Amino acid sequence: MLDVKNVSMSYGEVKAVQNLSFTIKPGEIFGLLGTNGAGKTTTFRMIMGLIQPKSGSITLDGHQVSYDDVNDIGYMIEERSLLTKITVKDLMYYLGQLKEVSKEDIEKRLDYWLDRFHITEYKLKKVKELSKGNQQKIQFIAALINNPKLLILDEPFSGLDPINTELFVQTIRDFQKQGTMVIFSSHQLDHVESFCEKIVVLEKGQVILEGPIQTIKETYQKLNIRIKATHIDMKSLENIEGVIQIDTYPNAIMVKVASKECVKDVFDVVKTFDHVTTFDVLEPPLSEIFIDKVTRHEKA
Amino acid sequence: MKKLKFLISFGLKKRLLKKSFLISNIIIGLLTIVIINLPTIIGLFDNDNDQTVQIAYITDRETSSYITSLDVTLNQGLDVPMFIFTETTTELEDTFFDQQQYDILLRLSAQEASINIQLYRFNTTYDTAILQTLQLLDVIDQNQNYMPPTTETFLPQDYEDPVINEIISGLSSVFTLPLFLILTFGIQFVGVDIIEEKSSKAIETIISSVKASIHFLSKIIASLIFILIQSILLVIYGLIGSAIGNQSTSVTGMSTESLTEVFVQYFPNWQSILVITALFILIGAMLYLVIAALTASIATTQEDYQTFQGPIMILLVIGFYISLFASAAGGDTILRIASFIPFFAPMTVPVAYASGLLSNIEVFLALATLLISTGIVIVLVTPIYKVAILSYEQTKLFQRLKFYIQKSKHE
Numbered sequence: 001m002l003d004v005k006n007v008s009m010s011y012g013e014v015k016a017v018q019n020l021s022f023t024i025k026p027g028e029i030f031g032l033l034g035t036n037g038a039g040k041t042t043t044f045r046m047i048m049g050l051i052q053p054k055s056g057s058i059t060l061d062g063h064q065v066s067y068d069d070v071n072d073i074g075y076m077i078e079e080r081s082l083l084t085k086i087t088v089k090d091l092m093y094y095l096g097q098l099k100e101v102s103k104e105d106i107e108k109r110l111d112y113w114l115d116r117f118h119i120t121e122y123k124l125k126k127v128k129e130l131s132k133g134n135q136q137k138i139q140f141i142a143a144l145i146n147n148p149k150l151l152i153l154d155e156p157f158s159g160l161d162p163i164n165t166e167l168f169v170q171t172i173r174d175f176q177k178q179g180t181m182v183i184f185s186s187h188q189l190d191h192v193e194s195f196c197e198k199i200v201v202l203e204k205g206q207v208i209l210e211g212p213i214q215t216i217k218e219t220y221q222k223l224n225i226r227i228k229a230t231h232i233d234m235k236s237l238e239n240i241e242g243v244i245q246i247d248t249y250p251n252a253i254m255v256k257v258a259s260k261e262c263v264k265d266v267f268d269v270v271k272t273f274d275h276v277t278t279f280d281v282l283e284p285p286l287s288e289i290f291i292d293k294v295t296r297h298e299k300a
Numbered sequence: 301m302k303k304l305k306f307l308i309s310f311g312l313k314k315r316l317l318k319k320s321f322l323i324s325n326i327i328i329g330l331l332t333i334v335i336i337n338l339p340t341i342i343g344l345f346d347n348d349n350d351q352t353v354q355i356a357y358i359t360d361r362e363t364s365s366y367i368t369s370l371d372v373t374l375n376q377g378l379d380v381p382m383f384i385f386t387e388t389t390t391e392l393e394d395t396f397f398d399q400q401q402y403d404i405l406l407r408l409s410a411q412e413a414s415i416n417i418q419l420y421r422f423n424t425t426y427d428t429a430i431l432q433t434l435q436l437l438d439v440i441d442q443n444q445n446y447m448p449p450t451t452e453t454f455l456p457q458d459y460e461d462p463v464i465n466e467i468i469s470g471l472s473s474v475f476t477l478p479l480f481l482i483l484t485f486g487i488q489f490v491g492v493d494i495i496e497e498k499s500s501k502a503i504e505t506i507i508s509s510v511k512a513s514i515h516f517l518s519k520i521i522a523s524l525i526f527i528l529i530q531s532i533l534l535v536i537y538g539l540i541g542s543a544i545g546n547q548s549t550s551v552t553g554m555s556t557e558s559l560t561e562v563f564v565q566y567f568p569n570w571q572s573i574l575v576i577t578a579l580f581i582l583i584g585a586m587l588y589l590v591i592a593a594l595t596a597s598i599a600t601t602q603e604d605y606q607t608f609q610g611p612i613m614i615l616l617v618i619g620f621y622i623s624l625f626a627s628a629a630g631g632d633t634i635l636r637i638a639s640f641i642p643f644f645a646p647m648t649v650p651v652a653y654a655s656g657l658l659s660n661i662e663v664f665l666a667l668a669t670l671l672i673s674t675g676i677v678i679v680l681v682t683p684i685y686k687v688a689i690l691s692y693e694q695t696k697l698f699q700r701l702k703f704y705i706q707k708s709k710h711e
Contacts, residue, residue: 081501
């Protein structure tokens with residue numbers, strides 16, 4: 001289990017991370033979110049023992065995390081981070097041996113992953129000869145080559161097409177089933193929503209949102225109502241107290257309301273419209289909550 | 301320790317198994333062989349037959365026959381006589397070094413049991429030829445009860461041995477150039493290696509597996525081993541050059557000497573010169589490598605690194621030129637002062653010591669200065685490297701450096 005407790009890190013006057021706490025159990029996927037410069041990379045580096053927090057503690061399976069744990073951690077950074085002038089095989093030998101994986105195991109695992117990602121033919125090619133998508137796969141394999149206990153994935157799907165994204169998703173799910181702890185960071189919040197049970201949102205080093213996604217959504221209160229009808233009287237909807245925003249789409253409209261209590265008022269108006277085919281009350285997507293919280297924090 | 305070893309071997313393999321290493325060593329090898337045999341090569345193209353040596357002579361009745369025999373012996377086998385003999389008077393003895401008509405003044409006078417040879421000349425080039433021939437003629441002439449001739453030789457008051465001057469100048473080729481090349485290779489090795497990992501962001505993945513300090517140390521050690529290998533190769537090229545020189549001497553029969561032979565002949569303390577050179581190159585290289593590693597860690601792109609390494613290369617080039625020209629241009633003070641400046645010492649001390657400019661104590665002091673400076677630089681640079689290697693600031697060099705120094709105090 002990874003336990004991050006009241007961790008803070010600062011560089012002089014700059015507070016990179018303040019009082020961050022979360023726990024990840026084996027087989028859990030945890031979302032660490034935030035805008036650029038929010039403190040995610042500093043948090044990753046503290047978890048890997050690269051830098052020591054100013055206060056608080058980080059423990060992995062009960063002991064203080066240190067550099068000795070790096071062999072059990074897989075890390076995939078947001079940007080391409082590969083030595084491009086050497087072959088895929090040499091690169092994996094290099095990165096794998098740095099994690100103290102034997103050459104035999106690297107060879108076996110590399111063959112397995114290359115086959116699984118359908119890029120076996122690139123094993124002896126130089127990394128720079130590969131497409132961006134395939135380089136992303138190599139980078140992903142590099143993070144998995146040591147069969148990590150803790151896998152840190154920073155924007156793993158960037159630059160991938162939907163088919164390859166699905167390959168990555170399945171792989172992450174497999175690791176989850178094996179009991180690997182996964183820290184997942186992405187700006188594509190639909191992925192976060194589909195993967196993670198719990199999240200922390202950082203903004204300028206401060207925690208502005210945390211907890212299980214379901215609880216966050218329930219606490220958020222605002223709801224979206226999707227309405228499909230042949231004639232919609234926008235004026236009457238706008239006049240309802242608690243309606244925050246109305247967005248028009250080709251076949252429907254989306255009414256954002258401040259709380260559950262407003263839903264009945266909206267329904268009462270909508271049932272007066274002709275041929276109403278849809279009236280869906282939807283939980284707000286994570287992206288909406290994220291934007292709302294970050295914007296409010298910036299204003300504050 | 302396991303990771304350190306692995307990183308060192310990986311770095312070395314990456315550098316040594318490259319085509320560029322092979323090609324550069326072929327070129328360096330050939331150049332070394334040529335430089336070592338430069339005197340032989342010059343000798344092969346030097347056509348001394350066109351030169352004449354004007355010899356003025358003064359004899360008495362008993363010794364006049366020696367000049368005739370000397371003329372015949374020295375010019376034997378030559379289509380056109382090289383040694384031109386002209387009789388003169390004793391007045392020339394007083395004015396010889398002020399005139400330019402004659403190269404040599406030879407005065408032979410008979411004594412009771414032997415002859416006296418007085419030899420006036422501007423340099424010692426023909427001493428052996430003239431004196432040995434005269435001795436031989438004297439042996440033949442006296443036949444029995446032989447008494448060796450007495451000899452007096454005279455040189456201009458401001459005479460400087462051209463061979464010693466050549467040797468000191470030659471040291472620049474034998475020492476300074478290889479040292480400069482080795483240091484440049486080392487700086488390139490460590491700098492390019494680090495910036496390649498940093499600019500490709502591969503460093504993020506690497507540092508997530510190995511401590512920054514271990515990474516730093518591995519780069520320095522790998523570069524030092526590389527420098528050691530390159531130095532050994534240079535010595536091998538030198539030995540091959542010497543062997544080729546000896547071989548060509550025995551084949552052509554020309555009495556030319558390779559630089560190695562001349563070096564050993566004129567520097568009886570060559571063993572201590574080599575030890576001191578090795579020490580200074582090793583510690584000096586470490587100083588330069590640490591700074592090159594820091595520079596590469598501060599840079600974010602290859603272009604950045606090329607710009608930032610400029611000052612290091614300038615320091616290296618200044619040291620190179622001081623050791624190359626200071627001694628030859630009479631700038632002994634500059635060479636001496638530069639030997640106590642850590643950035644110049646690796647190149648200037650071997651030359652200054654070999655030419656006798658520095659005493660053993662001074663060399664020891666210069667070594668201590670270099671060693672202490674290198675230690676201080678390592679202690680100061682390591683924490684900055686740890687911070688800089690994972691940072692991608694885009695500000696100007698000194699601003700960036702200042703930022704990393706401050707950041708290193710907080711991590």
